[in-house]
Every structure is written in structure tokens, then in C-alpha cells.
Amino acid sequence: MGVEGIGARVLRKEDRRFITGKGRYTDDMSVPGMKHAAFVRSPHAHAKITGIDVETAKKMPGVIGVLTGAELKADGIGNLICGWMIHSKDGTPMKMGAWSPLATDAVRYVGDAVVIVIADTKGQARDAAEAVDVSYEELPVVVKTAEALNEGAPQLHSEAPGNLIFDWDIGDEKATNDAFAGAAHVTKMDIVNGRLVPNAIEPRATLGVYDAGEDHYTCWTTSQNPHVARLVLSAFYNVAPENKLRVIAPDVGGGFGSKIFIYPEELICLWASKKTGVPVKWVADRTESFLADAHGRDHVTHAELAFDQDNKILGLKVQTIANLGAYMSLFSSSVPTYLYATLLSGQYDIPAIHANVKAVYTNTAPVDAYRGAGRPEASFVLERIMETAARELKVSPAELRRKNFIRTFPHQTPVIMNYDAGDFDATLDAGLKAADYEGFEKRREEAAKRGKLRGIGLSCYIEACGIAPSAAVGSLGAGVGLWESAEVRVNAIGTIEILTGSHSHGQGHETTFAQLATERFGVPIESVSIVHGDTDKVQMGMGTYGSRSGAVGMSAVVKALDKVEAKAKKIAAHLLEADEADIEIKDGDVRVAGTDKSLPWFQVALAAYTAHNLPSGMEPGLKEGAFYDPSNFTFPGGCHICEVEVDPETGVTEIIQFVAADDFGKIINPMIVEGQVHGGLAQGIGQALLEGTHYDDTGQLLTASFMDYTMPRAQNLPSFNIMTTETPCPSNPLGIKGCGEAGAIGSPPAVINAITDAIRNNNLTMPATPQTVWNAIQAAK
Amino acid sequence: MAKVELFVNGRAVTGEAEDRTLLVHFLRENLGLTGTHVGCDTSQCGACVVHVDGRAVKSCTMLAAQASGSTITTIEGLSASGELHPLQVAFRENHALQCGFCTPGMIMTSVDMIRRHPNGLDEATVRDQLEGNICRCTGYHNIVKAVLDASDKMGKGAVKAA
Secondary structure: OOOOOOOOOOOOOOOHHHHOOOOOOOHHHOOOOOOOEEEOOOOOOOOOEEEOOOOHHHHOOOOOEEEEHHHHHHOOOOOOOOOOOOOOOOOOEEEOOOOOOOOOEEEEOOOEEEEEEEEEHHHHHHHHHOOOOOOOOOOOOOOOOHOOOOOOOOOOOOOOOOHHEEEEEEOHHHHHHHHHHHOOOOEEEEEEEEEEEOOOOOEEEEEEEEOOOOOOEEEEOOOHHHHHHHHHHHOOOOOOOHHHHHEEEOOOOOOOOOOOOOHHHHHHHHHHHHOOOOOOEEOOHHHHHHOOOOOEEEEEEEEEEEEEEEEEEEEEEEEEEEOOOOOOOHHHHHHOOOOHHHHOOEEEEEEEEEEEEEOOOOOOOOOOOOOOHHHHHHHHHHHHHHHHHHHOOOOOOOHHHHHHHHOOEEEEOOOOOOOOOHHHHHHEEEHHHOHHHEEEEHHHHHHHHOOOEEEEEEEEEOOOEOOHHHHHHHOOEOOOOOOEEEEEEEOOOOOOEEEEEEOOOOOOHHHHHHHHHHHHHHHOOEEEEEEEEEOOOOOOOOOOOHHHHHHHHHHHHHHHHHHHHHHHHHHHHOOOOOOOHHHHEEOOOOEEEOOOOOEHHHHHHHHHHHHHOOOOOOOOEEEEEEEOOOOOOOEEEEEEEEEEEHHHHHHHEEEEEEEEEEEEEEEEHHHHHHHHHHHHHHHHHHHHOOOOOEEEOOOOOOOOOOOOOOOOOOOHHHOEEEEEEEOOOOOOOOOOOOOOHHHHHHHHHHHHHHHHHOOOOOOOOOOOHHHHHHHHHHHHH | OEEEEEEEEEEEEEEEEEEOHHHEEEEEEHHHHHHHHOOOOOOOOOOOEEOOOOOOOOOOOOOOHEEEEEEEEEEHOOOOOOOOOHHHHHHHHHHOOOOOOOHHHHHHHHHEEEEEEEEOOOOHHHHHHHOOOOOOOOOHHHHEEEEEEEEHHHHOOOOOOO
């Protein structure tokens, strides 16, 4: 490892612009003639639209255009779609209701967009939006996940009778029932995984610019995957052919999944730019973000876990209702199915698993991937029921887990996944040691003397990253391939540009991707630049989500570096009159191994471009591209341990320590990996303790601002005690597993296991606010 | 329309704005100082913190007209000499930022926090004083480290255990 190569704690190259206020986010963009948009949104959770009167609004000061869904439809703009086909267990395809970018006949959640108003200033656009008169005939509303399938529940979409989108199965139901028939003990639980709002601190924004001279569109947008945005806007929504549409995702202020999807707003602003002849910018305010960003989680589950007399797991049964909200967002169907139920085996050797998932419509914001996407829901089910089973069986939660660990790899689970590598004892041991698990009872006694209830909770999670082998996900219904692309351009003076289809919105790609080239060629990291986020610069890519940038995006870079290295060696061998096999590239020099013959790196690059003396038949230039399609998912895993003290008088929970021991495979930059874990933990602990999304019975979102929805703040969190172990991933060239979501996946069950251990009442739903905890304490008395 | 006269980052500026224009929008849209960010509508997130007459203020809580006559420092003006402010250095060295969106507000708040605690800071105080700034990326772990580091390096020394 060099000081700037693989494994080094290189400080971030991108930081300078952010710490000096020179970042360039979508809302910072300004183009000549730019105007501002505001959306008229539904105040009702469910209603028929009986009339839209825009005449008053059109006459308001500064107003340039007031446009409706009828005009959008007339121009041939398509409905929004979900790009992952799920088939119900009876073989029928999922039942997707129509989602018009601007509602025309009905609205189905509070925040559903109805009209766009464009004016000279943001204020004028809002004033005019207030003056648009939409007449509604209110309809009955269904909000709660568990009630969507009830007999007589209000219907959202005629395409989906009974609000049922799909009724999907995984695993072998008969084998699982047989396993349960011979069980010595069965633990049964009802588990709710509440709804979360992602809340990247940068609200979504878009700037649509139509160039009439070129009949060309440019879309600046807060996207985690600009190429997928272009593909979908072009192929499905009919905005423009791909060669007439440039999508740019500049600096993006956090995503956490919520900026993967193609929302109505960017599509409408592009269309409106052509319609009105002006560039149209829209920036969400925070309440709009709460109302209209895709939410996360929202599962209601019943789970049963069967053990034999020796406490070995025999089987797992899971029934889940997943709330997808009012419309199916872009990848919504994949989250409670292939990203959830395929992880239900966890770190354990479970011979038989059967899961059933019913996805439902409700009059709430659409639900899609949010940090972890399905995997936190799976680990919450499994790690809550494991801890509960240990309590029922009166055995150590750590030892019950250890007894059931998978120890031989590859391991085929009953739910599709084939784990390629892992060492679950190693992360458990590291976690237990760091947390002084053995010494806990003494600490509990000491706390009791102070009148505090102390508890400790474990979570041994696994997740699947490196999303994903294209053929595999294609066979499971994905509408896209999930490879990644890279291009390595060596300039004539030896500096390097790496183009990637991955997108950084906080993950530090400009540093970690550059470390790969520095490691390979020994060039200083300052001489390597990363280019991403612009469809005019990077040909194609699938973007960043599912902790895929390292395992998939970097693997593509490695493939392109391999090709560049091979060509550079050919050139050097020719120039140095040596055998190609004897050439090595080290510390910025290209050498003949074992001799003093060498060339500086830049001279090889220069030779490639002057082309005065290249091997016969070789093309000039030193630039190579590669696509990398993974051969398997990757399987990060680890052990999270939370220790809490609860004040029985107030129900206030304090986290005394939080330990995370994670196995991410090979790590490129430990500093950045640690940062990813910290952030994930904050989101997981936020879910466990603070963040609750509340709709009232009429479908009004009661938690639609930072005054009402409790975001984790510095004072709510401890400093974290984190560490890593390493079993390299065998399926990609760098051995990377991925680290972006682990914190959010492993931590919620650890926190709830700790609190329920402290208060001796296992019946506790997230968020465990002081009121909830206090009530649970009273109930246990 | 209101006439707004400010002294921003060492420069006198004048402009006109609608009466309802918030200081943050005046800075961003009239002056092009886009380093100050808007992350909420309720003065909760702190992405818009600037210094008004030397004190940290959420620039979304103040009308531009109300600020008229004040001296304003934004993130762009924090290191006038071109050399980074010790807090900017500490944020980079401690990996206290990821997406960078909350960072300007975090830094401006922290500069004021260190000014108000000349005898140094401890972790609990830093966490408490960051109450008005929300970060969704870092879990605050490294932000707290960075503020303590900068407080130390600015020669004030951390509070020693009494």
C-alpha cells in the first residue's frame, strides 16, 4: 500500500469545494432566462378531481405558464412506472395502477401533484399556485398498512382489486411446515417496521432547459443515477430520445435511496420548459420533501422461528404486508421481495424458510428504497426474533446465534442467496470483546443502584450488496441490467481521468476511485480526476445505491485499468526493447524488472499520443473502457451491540455504548468507510429511537417538517465504537463487499433488543420514544 | 421593494429585494453566494447559518431588509486570505463532511461556538451546541471530533477533567 493507494486514509479530494462554499448543487445552477416553478398539490388523501380552474392564476403577476395533466397527456408524456416486475404466487403479474405525473382524474395521497405554475420568481409562482382552483370530491381513505387488505377498504386503483399489488412467495412452504411439525420450541412475534422519511438535507431540485434550436433538453437534477434517469425519461416517459436529452447530476446533497427514482417533477419541468420556452427550475421545500419524496420501510410482519431440542434452528415462517403507498415508485416492488425476503436466512444455517409478502396500496406517499432497502426490514425481523427466542429458551443471545452460524462457504440458503464468504464468529467475537459483553451484568447491577434500567442487545446482520448480476436480476424481474461502466483516459502528459457511471453524493468517489489509479501506476493522487454525473461525459452507468459503487463501480475501473496497463506495458516494452512480461509499473516509473532501464510514466503516455514510435499496428492513444457485470451479490455482515440505560421515571433512553464490528471485505479508504458506518448507524438509531412518520386517519401527514419529525441530532447520539474484520469477497477483483448501508441495517434491532432487555417488556415498537418506552414499562408492571 | 445595504465578506453591497425576501435568498440569489444552503422551511436544519455582526444566525430566520446595515460573513468569506480557517481544515482532516450540504452551516455554527467558549470545549458541550444543525450523512461523530480538534488547535485547549 502506498500513502495514497489502496488501504490508505487519504483525505478527500472533493472536500475543498464543500468547506469553502464552492460546491455546485442543482439549486446553485442558474441559466439565462431561468424561471421558477411551484406545484399545486392535493390537500386530500383521496379525491376525484371535478374541475381545475387556472384562469385567475394565469393573470397573476409574473406568471408565465400554468399547466395541467391534460396538456401533459395531450403531448404524449407517459405515466410513471415501476421498473421491476413481480409475479404473484399464482403467476399473475403485479397490478400497477396508473400514475400520471400531474393528476387528471383523481388524487391518491396528500402531495399528489396536480398543476405546475411557472413564474418570474419563486414567490410569484407560489402566489399563483395558491390561486389555482382545483375542485375535489373527497373519497374514503385507507392509510394503515394492516388495514389496506380489509374487506370494504377504500379502493385506490381499479387495476388492483382489494388494494393488493402482489401476493408473492419465496421458499418451500411444505418443507417449512414439515420442519415446524418436529419443533421442540417455536418463537412467534408480530413485528412492525415503521415508515421513514429519508430526508437528505438537500431537498430534491431540478432545472429543465429546452433548446429549441437543437431540439435538445438538459436536465439538472438531484439524482443518484443520472443515466438511469435519462433512460427512463426517454424510453418510458417519452420526453425526448436519449441523444436529445442530457441529464446532469452535479453535487448532490445526500440521497439515501430517495434520489434514485424518477419523480414527476423533473419530467414535468423538462416538458414545461419546451411548453413555455423558458428554462424551468423547481426546488422542493422541506414540507414538499416530506409529502412527495419516496418514503422507506413500512412493513407489518408475523414471524415464527422453530428450534429443535438442541436450540438449532429448524425453520422460519414470515408473513409480511408491505405498504407501497399510493403509486408504485420506480423500484418499489423489488424492495419488499428480492431485497428483503432473500436475506431472511441472516447469518444462520436455516434448513427451511417460507415467506409470503403482500404489497398493498394506501393513500400515503409512495414507498421505495431507503438506505438498506429491504435488508433492514429483514434483519429487524430475524434479529428481533433471535433475541426473543434466546430469552424464551433462557440461553445467551450471543451463544444462540453462534450455535446457528453458517461456517462453510459457499452456502446456499433456501431463499435464493448463495453466500460466498464470511466469518460470523470473527465479527461476533470482536463485538463482544469491544462491548465487554461478559461484564454487562455487573454494569446492570451498578445502574440499578442508581435507579436506571440497563440493557444490552445484539444484532448479527447480513446484507446483499454489489447489486447486481444482470442476468440474475433480469430473471427476477428487473427492467435494467445492474453492471457498471468505467473509462480510464490517460492524457498525453500522464495525468488521468476516470469516468464512472457511479455517482457520488457524499461517498467520496473522487478520492477512493482515484486511489485505484494511484495504486496501479504510482502517480500522485492529485494527477487523477474522477468524472461522473453527466450523461454527455460518461456514456452509460447504473448509478449509486445498494452499496454498489465499490463492489461494482470500482471493479469496472479495475477492468479498464487492466487494459490501460496492458497497453502501456506493450508501448514501454517496445521503447525499452524489452519483453512485455518483464515490464513493471511502480512509483510513477515504467521499468524493466531487474534492470536499471526505465521510463517515467508520462513518457509512456506521451509516446502513446505522439505515435512516433509505437509497436507495429498499434492504435495511438491510451484510453480504455470497460463494463463490469458482477457474478454474484456480495455479503457484508457484522455484529452490532447496543447498551442502553432507561430512566424508568421518564422513559428516556440513553445509549451508553454502540459497538459495530463489520466485515466489508477489502477496504480502499478506512476513513471513508468509517464515515459511512457512522452515518448508517445514525439513521438506524434514528429509526429505533426517534423517527416516526404519522398520517392521521384522513391521510394528512402530521410529521411533515423538522419541527414534527424527529431527525437525529448530535445530542441524541453517542460516539460510536466501530471496527472491521476482513474476509475478502471472492467474486470481484478487489475483494470489496460494500459498506454504505450496513449501519442502517444492523443497528435498529440492536437498539430495540437493548431497550427491551432493560425494561423487561419485549413488546415495543419503533420509534422507542420516551412515551412509548414509559408506557411499555408501565405495561410490564 | 426594500433597499438592502450590507457589508458582506468585506465588501459593501446594495440591492433591492421584495419585502418578504429572506436574508438567505438575498445572499444566494442577489449576491450569488450559493455556499449558504436552504435545507428546511422551519429554521431547524442550520444549513443557512452565517455570521451577522459576528454572531451565528440562521439566515432563513431574518429578512434581508432586517439585516440591512449589518456586517455579514458567509462560508465564502471565512478564509479571506485564501488560507483555510482552522475549522475548515479540521472538517477535512477529520472527515467531518460527506455530501457537503450541511457543511457550511456546520462550520459557521462551530466557529461561533468556539468563539463563545474561550476556555475550550468538551464532547457533551459540542453535541449540545450543535442542536440547531442537522446532518444526515456523518452521524455527527466526526463533526464533533473536528470541532474539538479545531478548538484545541486554535490554542484554547480542551477543558481538562476538573
